[in-house]
Amino acid sequence: MPFNSLSENRPGAPETGLSLRSKGRISRASASPFPALSKGFIKYWAIFSIELKNHFVYLADFILSNLSVIVAYFVSVQLWLIGYGARQEVAGIHKEELIWYLLIVQVIHFSVDYTLMLNIEEDVQSGNITNYLNKPYNYLLYTYCISSGRVVLNLIINLTISLGMTLFFTKSFASSLSGVLQLIPTLFLGFLIHFILQCICGIAAFWVERATVFVWVLNTIMLVLGGGLIPVDTWPDSLKPLANYTPFSAIFYYPAKLFIHFKPDLFVRFLIGQLLWVFLLGSSLWLVYRKAIRRLDINGG
Amino acid sequence: MDAIEVKNLTKTFQVKVKPPGLKNSFKSLFKPKYRRVEAVADLNFTVKAGETLAFIGPNGSGKSTTIKMLTGILFPTSGEARVLEFNPWKERKKLAFHIGSVFGQKSQLWYHLPAVETFYLFSRIYELDSRTFRQRLDYLVNLLEIGDFIHTPVRKLSLGQRMRAELVACLLHAPSIIFLDEPTIGLDVVAKQILREYIRTINRTEGTTIFITSHDAGDIETLCERVIILNLGRIIYDSEVSQLKKTYLHQRVIEVTLNTPRNDSFTCRGCTLLERTDYKLKVTIDTHRDSTRDVVNQLMSQYDVEDITITEPPLEEIIRQIYKDQGNAF
Numbered sequence: 001m002p003f004n005s006l007s008e009n010r011p012g013a014p015e016t017g018l019s020l021r022s023k024g025r026i027s028r029a030s031a032s033p034f035p036a037l038s039k040g041f042i043k044y045w046a047i048f049s050i051e052l053k054n055h056f057v058y059l060a061d062f063i064l065s066n067l068s069v070i071v072a073y074f075v076s077v078q079l080w081l082i083g084y085g086a087r088q089e090v091a092g093i094h095k096e097e098l099i100w101y102l103l104i105v106q107v108i109h110f111s112v113d114y115t116l117m118l119n120i121e122e123d124v125q126s127g128n129i130t131n132y133l134n135k136p137y138n139y140l141l142y143t144y145c146i147s148s149g150r151v152v153l154n155l156i157i158n159l160t161i162s163l164g165m166t167l168f169f170t171k172s173f174a175s176s177l178s179g180v181l182q183l184i185p186t187l188f189l190g191f192l193i194h195f196i197l198q199c200i201c202g203i204a205a206f207w208v209e210r211a212t213v214f215v216w217v218l219n220t221i222m223l224v225l226g227g228g229l230i231p232v233d234t235w236p237d238s239l240k241p242l243a244n245y246t247p248f249s250a251i252f253y254y255p256a257k258l259f260i261h262f263k264p265d266l267f268v269r270f271l272i273g274q275l276l277w278v279f280l281l282g283s284s285l286w287l288v289y290r291k292a293i294r295r296l297d298i299n300g301g
Numbered sequence: 302m303d304a305i306e307v308k309n310l311t312k313t314f315q316v317k318v319k320p321p322g323l324k325n326s327f328k329s330l331f332k333p334k335y336r337r338v339e340a341v342a343d344l345n346f347t348v349k350a351g352e353t354l355a356f357i358g359p360n361g362s363g364k365s366t367t368i369k370m371l372t373g374i375l376f377p378t379s380g381e382a383r384v385l386e387f388n389p390w391k392e393r394k395k396l397a398f399h400i401g402s403v404f405g406q407k408s409q410l411w412y413h414l415p416a417v418e419t420f421y422l423f424s425r426i427y428e429l430d431s432r433t434f435r436q437r438l439d440y441l442v443n444l445l446e447i448g449d450f451i452h453t454p455v456r457k458l459s460l461g462q463r464m465r466a467e468l469v470a471c472l473l474h475a476p477s478i479i480f481l482d483e484p485t486i487g488l489d490v491v492a493k494q495i496l497r498e499y500i501r502t503i504n505r506t507e508g509t510t511i512f513i514t515s516h517d518a519g520d521i522e523t524l525c526e527r528v529i530i531l532n533l534g535r536i537i538y539d540s541e542v543s544q545l546k547k548t549y550l551h552q553r554v555i556e557v558t559l560n561t562p563r564n565d566s567f568t569c570r571g572c573t574l575l576e577r578t579d580y581k582l583k584v585t586i587d588t589h590r591d592s593t594r595d596v597v598n599q600l601m602s603q604y605d606v607e608d609i610t611i612t613e614p615p616l617e618e619i620i621r622q623i624y625k626d627q628g629n630a631f
Contacts, residue, residue, distance in 0.1 A: 039428055046425035050411060050418060057413045057454075131409045133374045135426055136397040294376050 043137060044145045051149025066157045069110040073162055076102050076229070091233040097260040098231070100174040103162050104256035105228045108187070111154035112194045112251070113147045114219060120202030121211040129296070140289055144195055151191050179262040186255040186267075189274035194251050196281040197222070203285075206292035227253030247277040303383075304478055304510040305348035305371060310380035312341040312366050340366040342534040344380070350477070353504050353511040355521040355542065358531035359617055364514040365404075367531070368480050371512070372402055385477055398427060401471035405483035408463065409470055410455045416466040417451045420473060427474035434473070441469045445499050461492030468499060478510040479503070485517055497523050518550060518613040530620065538623050548626075549619045551589045557582040557600055558608040569603065571596050585614075 123129040205211040226248030243249040254270040315335045341363040369375040373393030387396040410419045424434035442448050445465045485493045530538035562579035571591030576583035586596050
């Protein structure tokens with residue numbers, strides 16, 4: 001290793017907090033007790049944890065900022081109940097199931113990290129990205145861990161609030177154990193797809209002056225075409241292919257639909273669909289990032 | 302042994318040019334025009350292991366761009382560089398384990414959390430085992446005397462305290478080279494001096510190569526053995542600091558504020574009057590000929606002094622002088 005032993009064994013050298021073997025230069029390979037695979041996990045887990053700790057500093061503010069989910073959820077439920085009128089079922093979705101469908105999509109909507117795109121743009125344009133690129137980690141994974149810290153906390157808060165509210169008013173539960181358990185992989189993959197889409201648009205800041213122009217467009221399209229406002233089942237047949245050929249329904253519709261109507265074959269189909277989108281979009285993100293990083297121009301200190 | 306080797310390093314940026322007016326703004330939407338800016342041009346230099354190098358120049362001279370290329374953040378337009386035998390932009394992640402950096406204007410500490418949380422995070426990022434991390438942290442906490450505020454949220458620290466904590470974060474993994482981009486910016490005189498002392502100690506005790514950019518001539522005088530001066534992306538001076546001191550840093554500017562107005566003729570041995578009002582005097586002295594102490598004593602005895610400030614000549618003045626000596630116009 002180059003320069004590894006520059007100050008080693010210097011007679012009378014003061015104690016620098018390092019063992020003699022690694023004095024002045026910590027030799028990672030020999031000093032680290034972590035096996036190769038777990039090293040990466042420990043590193044990224046620490047990044048995820050510090051973001052959680054960061055939010056715990058202002059936990060009360062964070063919870064208050066999430067209370068808007070109550071209003072949005074209440075309004076959408078009321079609108080749909082008016083739409084249902086006297087009918088008990090529309091497109092195979094019972095009135096009660098619809099309330100639970102809306103709960104899941106609203107919780108997703110209020111938990112995903114919509115600031116991610118703006119944060120990446122800010123990092124690129126302010127030059128703050130220098131503090132991330134000079135560390136021994138992957139910038140995309142770093143960003144993912146930071147974003148996940150926010151998402152997980154949002155999810156816990158929003159789910160607790162909305163679940164309590166729904167159980168209080170409906171006094172019923174329109175799902176099954178499988179419907180609940182499937183949320184773990186489908187929500188996780190949905191958040192990942194959302195992260196990748198936001199990242200791709202954020203990285204556009206390397207080319208365009210304001211990536212924010214994409215924020216409103218992307219977020220609206222995601223919500224509408226993803227079944228976040230209207231369940232895909234109730235769409236006209238001519239529009240339904242849109243849900244199959246865009247990744248947005250994999251974020252909102254898949255977890256919510258499986259929550260109310262869990263079927264093993266549908267679960268497998270949706271899961272494969274999500275994995276395919278992760279692969280396709282993830283590869284695109286990697287290519288865009290590789291290209292973008294070469295274009296990085298930072299003027300000034 | 303060279304820690305850094307740079308050959309013909311060049312970096313050009315494309316900057317969008319927008320002529321004024323609404324019509325031109327509309328035009329530039331469809332036909333944008335770009336101007337090429339040469340941030341760094343044909344740099345050639347080496348830095349020995351353990352050396353303390355000041356890389357200085359005025360705003361826009363290319364200092365930060367060079368640091369960013371040497372740390373692998375920016376890709377050069379052409380040229381080569383080896384840092385600790387790594388190609389910085391091709392082996393950025395590998396190199397990151399061996400270098401540390403502090404960008405004076407950009408904090409790497411988590412603003413709402415105590416600095417110790419960032420240190421713990423960095424120990425994970427740099428893959429230090431717990432024992433090594435604890436020993437190293439203890440050592441640095443004592444050395445940089447940050448024990449009193451290590452558990453205080455960063456947002457509540459003074460700038461001087463924050464910079465010391467930044468330095469600890471940068472040194473945790475015992476890097477072979479540290480890149481300091483204007484580390485003393487915004488600090489008061491005392492805080493600057495303290496920080497310089499810590500940096501010097503790290504260099505002495507651990508043999509760490511120090512690559513420092515600064516606007517402050519004081520950083521160079523007190524900290525560095527060698528200085529490279531950059532202007533408009535090109536190296537205009539590369540020499541020992543002692544040489545720079547002898548040739549260009551032998552002047553001091555003394556500003557005196559008076560309690561009572563004086564408008565009689567000015568006499569002070571060794572001084573050249575630059576500016577004068579009823580309440581103010583601005584003089585320059587040559588430290589090769591006269592000692593600063595003697596001149597200050599003289600001024601104190603002759604005038605009713607309220608305040609006195611002694612500064613080095615500004616960097617721009619030194620650069621002007623270098624150009625003059627090299628026979629070029631500035």
